[in-house]
Amino acid sequence: MPSSSRTTHYHRFIPSEEVQAVEAWVFQPVGEGATEAPGPAEEAPAPASLPPEAVEDIRQQAYAEGFEQGRQAGAQEARDTLEKQFQRQSRELADRVAQVVNQAQQHFDRLEHELADQLLELACDIARQVVRRELTLSMDPLRAVVQEALSLAIDDGRPITLRLHPEDAALLHQADWEPGSTLRIQIQPDNHIARGGCVVEHAQGAVDARVEKRWARAVANLGLEAPWQPGEDADV
Structure with a gap:
């Protein structure tokens, strides 16, 4: 290394302008039997190429594995799709069945109600014929x-008029009917009063005991409006 014209003390670094050549320092083994430093590592030999038959086998195996994976994935997707369709169709079928059952129940309820009304009307018709x-x-x-009608009349000492059907009036006369009280009764036949009924008229008002009235009150308790004479309006 050339000396400098000036005295310079270097502690740790050497200026680059004073460095002329650099050589790597290799530590050698100390003592006898020392061997030379190993040279650079030799490159590993390239792997031998596979024969075409092996490459074809590998390719076919990879193809088969990929095909099987794709088949399983497709089958699972198809099962999922079918399961969703089955669930949807099941829900739709259940809804339709519930709707049909509901409609049938409503129809049965309506028929039951209509049948009950018809049975009541039939019973009223039979009862009307029996009473007549x-x-x-x-x-x-x-x-x-x-x-009963006379018991509701007010006795003020004046005559009471008993109006009833002519045939019923004749029956009372033939039977020598007596009211069993001190009432003075005048029997008056009236074609407008149906058989089995009567109207008691007194000074304070009247007692309507016609069959039509009593029949209307009886059937009203059953929730019906069935007149005594068919074609007439019920009068309670």
């Missing part, structure tokens, strides 16, 4: 109606 027959065959129902 009893009123024509026996005087007991008429006597009971007349007695």
